[in-house]
Amino acid sequence: MKRILVTGGAGFVGSHLCERLLNEGNEVICLDNYFTGRKSKISHLMDNHYFELVRHDITMPYFIEVDEIYNLACPASPVHYQHNPIKTIKTSVMGAINMLGLAKRTGAKILQASTSEVYGDPEMHPQPEHYWGHVNPIGTRSCYDEGKRCAESLFVNYHDSNDVLVKIIRIFNTYGPKMEPDDGRVVSNFIVQALQGQDITIFGDGTQTRSFQYVSDLVDGMIKMMDTEDDFIGPVNIGNPVEFTMLELAQNIIELTDSKSKIIHMPLPSDDPTQRKPDITLAKEKLKGWEPKVSLRSGLVDTIVYFDELLKEKATTIKVNN
Numbered sequence: 001m002k003r004i005l006v007t008g009g010a011g012f013v014g015s016h017l018c019e020r021l022l023n024e025g026n027e028v029i030c031l032d033n034y035f036t037g038r039k040s041k042i043s044h045l046m047d048n049h050y051f052e053l054v055r056h057d058i059t060m061p062y063f064i065e066v067d068e069i070y071n072l073a074c075p076a077s078p079v080h081y082q083h084n085p086i087k088t089i090k091t092s093v094m095g096a097i098n099m100l101g102l103a104k105r106t107g108a109k110i111l112q113a114s115t116s117e118v119y120g121d122p123e124m125h126p127q128p129e130h131y132w133g134h135v136n137p138i139g140t141r142s143c144y145d146e147g148k149r150c151a152e153s154l155f156v157n158y159h160d161s162n163d164v165l166v167k168i169i170r171i172f173n174t175y176g177p178k179m180e181p182d183d184g185r186v187v188s189n190f191i192v193q194a195l196q197g198q199d200i201t202i203f204g205d206g207t208q209t210r211s212f213q214y215v216s217d218l219v220d221g222m223i224k225m226m227d228t229e230d231d232f233i234g235p236v237n238i239g240n241p242v243e244f245t246m247l248e249l250a251q252n253i254i255e256l257t258d259s260k261s262k263i264i265h266m267p268l269p270s271d272d273p274t275q276r277k278p279d280i281t282l283a284k285e286k287l288k289g290w291e292p293k294v295s296l297r298s299g300l301v302d303t304i305v306y307f308d309e310l311l312k313e314k315a316t317t318i319k320v321n322n
């Protein structure tokens, strides 16, 4: 049995990861400051003696003995990471230093949840890991993009200078059950709007593209990456390479929810990337047997069922975050 620390464990991805690691027979410590995470996402795990929940902010050092660390703590939705940009940078950079220090002291292996945002508004399509990106260092997304880029540098340097066992994954847009209705990202916004008959808010003309990955495919990839040989540190893209425009996404969601919602257009936020699609050749080669299994339509169906039940439970109108 391994003892595993998951930072950001009460968030969308972290809550799925904690559950999966527990089911695989590990002891899991979930650490979160509840900025965007919720206890309700992991409350069903609280009766398990091998699960522990800790309220802590990773910008402060944390001491524990563990075998592995998954470093997920960081708001991921643009509305949330732009709410307090300096705090976002501190979480990425000071959080990485604190967690890498913990890994160095204990000899734990540590995985960083990096992002496709390190590619910025990419001029190379699809994006392979060797592409260095096209990021505006002073733009509205820079607190997140540059914070994550600096964290990647810290991970590589703790590996090279201090022999810490590190793994870096670059996650592309991921969605699924346990997203918050006010998360602000596109999939949850469109589903919540469609289910309530509200206008579906497309930013810009809707021709920008994203490649959407279902959360179970991401969790598979994370665990497989942690289990790769010590000399493979990444970075490696984890995403689903099937690309959609935001207009196509909205049309799929309207159809699957049988909604009467109409599409409206709102201004495109600054520095919004025009296209995103992972090159997953490296992941398929290194993460034995991994490839995305869940199609967008089938993942959307499960996510729609989740939001439908949530909205019925809340029995009040929800306004999305945009």
Ligand code: NAD
Residues within 6 Å of the ligand: 007, 008, 009, 010, 011, 012, 013, 014, 031, 032, 033, 034, 035, 036, 037, 038, 056, 057, 058, 059, 071, 072, 073, 074, 075, 076, 077, 091, 095, 113, 114, 115, 116, 170, 171, 172, 173, 174, 175
């Ligand atoms: P999320 O916002 O649901 O989860 C982030 C979690 O981190 C939340 O529980 C939040 O409370 C916690 N947190 C934030 N700041 C913290 C701090 N200073 N100390 C302790 N906890 C803190 O987001 P998510 O979608 O679950 O993303 C998880 C990770 O994966 C993030 O690091 C994100 O950057 C990365 N990622 C996600 C996606 C995606 O599409 N979901 C894409 C790329 C990268």
Ligand code: UDP
Residues within 6 Å of the ligand: 077, 078, 173, 184, 185, 186, 187, 189, 190, 201, 202, 203, 204, 208, 210, 246, 268, 269, 272, 273, 322
């Ligand atoms: N988007 C949109 N309407 C919304 C929320 C987002 O059209 O209500 C667009 C957004 O401008 C971007 C895409 O959807 O082009 C994906 O946005 P998201 O916030 O999910 O992630 P990111 O931009 O970080 O990939």
